[in-house]
Amino acid sequence: MPSQLAVPRIRPIEGFAKAVGQCSVEEQASAYGKCVFRDYNNVFKDKCLTDFLRLKECVLAKAKKR
Secondary structure, three states: OOOOOOOOOOOHHHHHHHHHHHHHHOOHHHHHHHHHHHOHHHOOOOOOHHHHHHHHHHHHHHHHOO
């Protein structure tokens, strides 16, 4: 029988989704998505690297604040 004092477990993907959602508001996710969409038939590794790195830094910063 689970204890009533147990802290609800948060799945890692929920924290990730929340962090990405916060970065979407700050335009990093939008800029990365637009870069990929601009020429989606010709996507290759590191095509949108600068936008991806900005998004990555934002997500990591938001995830640490949890």
